[in-house]
Amino acid sequence: TLTPSELLALAPHQTLGKAARRDAPRVSPGTDQEHMASLALHHCVTAMPVVDEDGRLVGVVGAATLMDILRREHVEDLHRLAGIARESVDADQARQALTAPPLRRARHRLPWLLVGLAGSMVATYIVSRFEATLEARPMLAFFVPGLVYLADAIGTQTEAVAVRGLSLSHQPLGRMLVAELRTGLLMGGVLGLLAFPMVWLVFGELALAAAVALALSGASMVATGLGLLLPWGLTRLGLDPxxxxxxxxxxxxxxxxxxxxxGCVTAVVV
Amino acid sequence: TLTPSELLALAPHQTLGKAARRDAPRVSPGTDQEHMASLALHHCVTAMPVVDEDGRLVGVVGAATLMDILRREHVEDLHRLAGIARESVDADQARQALTAPPLRRARHRLPWLLVGLAGSMVATYIVSRFEATLEARPMLAFFVPGLVYLADAIGTQTEAVAVRGLSLSHQPLGRMLVAELRTGLLMGGVLGLLAFPMVWLVFGELALAAAVALALSGASMVATGLGLLLPWGLTRLGLDPxxxxxxxxxxxxxxxxxxxxxGCVTAVVV
Incomplete structure (x- = not known):
């Protein structure tokens, strides 16, 4: 792999065998295209030779293809993050997602929403199991949307880091998990410590404030764990994290x- | 802009002025780098000439830089979607996000979480304003997490489409907005029609089922509108959508x- 300018700068009688770099990155025909693009970026090359198991050159992936792969992976990630069934892989299709007739758009977006509807029913069932608690203390419902939102926000952060980072990191899962859980506990602790005096002050109940702060720290820690384990598990299953x-x-x-x-409010408050 | 192979294939006496393509894409020094990368992909070129306002060549952005830009924009999008303050722009940093000490990770992730905590307090305040409603009918709390989740899911889909699509689409905002709102109403309508009989069947209240279905359709439509308007507004302000x-x-x-x-349950049920 020589660049055209290196090629033109060669001495007149030099053979290519001497000039060619032997440490250049290469991939096999079975290499994942995203991994290949990462490798090209890492080595600062704009073309990637593909070699078979005997080291024979099978072909070369050029810069235009590498660029196309990088953009496809980008749009794919965004759509999978958002739960859109059909990937718009090129610029024309990305535009189309904003110009297609509503019926077609809805068709690509409904499948994940139906999964979400099933999940929503489970959420409704869970809350309904605590009807007696809510009847005794309707105030307990006040904190549900905020707490659920914050745990989601923390989980989404971990997922965004994990989706790109997992394919690049070579640490054992256990170590990454412990570090993420500590990060989650740290952030949840900060949020809990901030929420505690405010809940106490506004609602005048020490036990309620403690339960909310405890639940916030716990849910934050679980969110980081889940945010790492889900993408990891999917990678293991050969699916896109x-x-x-x-x-x-x-x-x-x-x-x-x-x-x-x-669980926290039932244990502490009721 | 000729490729090296085109250059080597020229007839011996042909001048470059005749061979060079004049319709090749070009950018000005002030062009946004993501826009430039999109332009290169669209025209299938792997190098982009930069010209000043008189059309004089200022420089060329090569394939390696274009690839680097595409990967940076990818990671940036993921991190901004997730609310992580510091962008990990290259592969080493993306790995670092999974290997850095928990304290440093927490520092990059806490700023948006503190904004989220403030938002959570507003959410708590809103629900607390309906304390009397919840005291009369604790059952109304059951549907809050599921409804909030589904509206978020729909909004996230629109945002993911808008973040990439807005820079490529040349439709007027009004037209895009109407189409998105119709998509949202369509999806919300489907979800509402599915939820309605289930809520009616399980909880045995027609008015409650109607209120939940109505709220679901309404929140879905608002979610698509907000999911388009927020990225659009940020683009207008010169910020990343x-x-x-x-x-x-x-x-x-x-x-x-x-x-x-x-609003819906107070109007219909109570």
């Missing part, structure tokens, strides 16, 4: 947050 | 969903 950061991860996180919150 | 799909958009959507839901 970006699915693990979409609407499915959100509803699973929501259900866990509800269980953690009602 | 990806910010309009992050945690800020989610909490704004959550607050609107709560108001729509409690």
């Amino acid at each position: 970006a699915y693990g950061s979409g609407p499915l991860a959100t509803i699973v996180q929501d259900l866990l947050s509800l269980l953690i919150y009602f | 990806a910010y309009g799909s992050g945690p800020l958009a989610t909490i704004v959507q959550d607050l609107l969903s709560l108001l729509i839901y409690f």
